Amino acid sequence: MINPRLAWSAVLLLAGAAQAVEFTEIQPADSKLVFTSKQMGVPVDGGFGRLSGQIRFDPAAPSAASARLEIDLSSIDAGSAEATEEVVGKQWLNVKAFPTAGFQSTSVKALGGDRFEAVGQLTIKGRTRDMTAPFTFKQEGTAGVFDGVFVLKRLDFGIGEGTWSDVSTVANEIQIKFHVVAGAAQH
Amino acid sequence: MSSTTPYSTPAKLAHWLIAALILAAFPLGLYMHELSLSPEKLRLYSYHKWIGMTVLLLFMPRLLWRLVRPPPALLPGPAWQLKLAEATHWLLYLLMAAVPLCGWLMSSAKGFQVVYLGLVPLPDLVGKDQALGTLLADLHSSLAWALMVLIVVHAAAALKHHLIDRDDTLRRILPFVKLPSGETRS
Numbered sequence: 541m542i543n544p545r546l547a548w549s550a551v552l553l554l555a556g557a558a559q560a561v562e563f564t565e566i567q568p569a570d571s572k573l574v575f576t577s578k579q580m581g582v583p584v585d586g587g588f589g590r591l592s593g594q595i596r597f598d599p600a601a602p603s604a605a606s607a608r609l610e611i612d613l614s615s616i617d618a619g620s621a622e623a624t625e626e627v628v629g630k631q632w633l634n635v636k637a638f639p640t641a642g643f644q645s646t647s648v649k650a651l652g653g654d655r656f657e658a659v660g661q662l663t664i665k666g667r668t669r670d671m672t673a674p675f676t677f678k679q680e681g682t683a684g685v686f687d688g689v690f691v692l693k694r695l696d697f698g699i700g701e702g703t704w705s706d707v708s709t710v711a712n713e714i715q716i717k718f719h720v721v722a723g724a725a726q727h
Numbered sequence: 728m729s730s731t732t733p734y735s736t737p738a739k740l741a742h743w744l745i746a747a748l749i750l751a752a753f754p755l756g757l758y759m760h761e762l763s764l765s766p767e768k769l770r771l772y773s774y775h776k777w778i779g780m781t782v783l784l785l786f787m788p789r790l791l792w793r794l795v796r797p798p799p800a801l802l803p804g805p806a807w808q809l810k811l812a813e814a815t816h817w818l819l820y821l822l823m824a825a826v827p828l829c830g831w832l833m834s835s836a837k838g839f840q841v842v843y844l845g846l847v848p849l850p851d852l853v854g855k856d857q858a859l860g861t862l863l864a865d866l867h868s869s870l871a872w873a874l875m876v877l878i879v880v881h882a883a884a885a886l887k888h889h890l891i892d893r894d895d896t897l898r899r900i901l902p903f904v905k906l907p908s909g910e911t912r913s
Contacts, residue, residue, distance in 0.1 A: 579769050579839075580769055580770065580772075580773040580842070580845055581773075581842045581845030581846065582773070582839055582840055582841070582842045582845075583840065584838065584839060585838070619838050619839075620837060620839075622764050625765065626764045636792075657828060703766050704766060705767060706766050709766035709769045709770055710766070712770070
């Protein structure tokens with residue numbers, strides 16, 4: 541037998557979960573951006589320590605979502621002290637002239653389930669290119685967690701000029717993984 | 728007579744192949760270490776690692792072959808020289824495995840997996856650990872220098888046998904050399 545009171549509670553709970561929750565506050569301490577480059581076929585991991593920005597994301601209305609992310613390029617760890625020192629230099633990220641990289645979304649669409657796709661523009665080293673990044677969304681407690689992977693072609697942004705533009709030593713493709721945690725703003 | 732028995736063909740092949748690889752890897756290691764970061768440096772590091780892994784790869788069948796088919800007995804000589812020759816050979820074997828193994832571990836500890844020939848990823852036997860990486864780098868370099876010293880001693884002894892003693896010690900490891908069997912050269 542179904543207990544009518546229990547059934548009502550379940551309905552109320554479901555209604556509560558369906559209530560619009562928008563995730564807005566990026567939590568920099570929990571968010572991270574890591575990447576894997578390939579040198580002579582060897583995968584080398586790196587990452588950025590500082591990621592900030594604004595997000596508006598309601599899983600119930602993804603088409604209204606937007607994101608603006610900013611990465612402090614000086615917070616890079618390229619996998620070794622020698623590489624980290626090298627990549628902030630002129631031929632690579634030229635961090636002195638271009639201290640941040642940014643992503644501005646233009647549209648977000650649902651791919652079904654917890655999968656979505658963000659389309660937008662990525663600006664690095666003064667160059668802006670269109671990019672598409674699929675991501676998953678999960679709610680963990682009161683926070684929303686966005687996880688995605690995309691491949692960036694470094695030469696599209698002039699990352700690694702001169703002798704470094706040779707992609708047989710450092711591959712053109714760099715895999716980028718983002719993990720963004722944002723707090724909820726209740727409406 | 729055993730004194731003129733040459734080394735077997737596989738043993739000769741392994742000896743000279745590994746010798747050539749070691750003698751290429753050592754100066755390459757010294758040179759690349761001094762370069763500032765560049766695509767050339769990344770390439771040379773990879774070549775150095777591939778050479779080292781090839782030595783390690785050849786080492787295993789070579790050691791097995793030596794155990795299955797022991798080399799011809801040492802030519803007669805003063806006891807201390809025979810002992811020294813025996814010790815040098817085993818130390819050479821130890822180092823020809825230890826130097827590349829140490830380099831492999833060091834690469835992993837420094838956060839760079841070894842990908843043999845750019846195709847075959849070798850497992851990282853230790854995790855990324857800068858302190859361990861520095862320690863293994865020192866060890867790799869010390870052992871490589873020790874190996875070089877031993878190779879010099881080994882080659883000098885072979886030349887001494889060839890030029891001064893005028894015996895078959897060197898000749899019996901040389902490729903394409905036929906030793907008249909049953910005869911000892913004066």
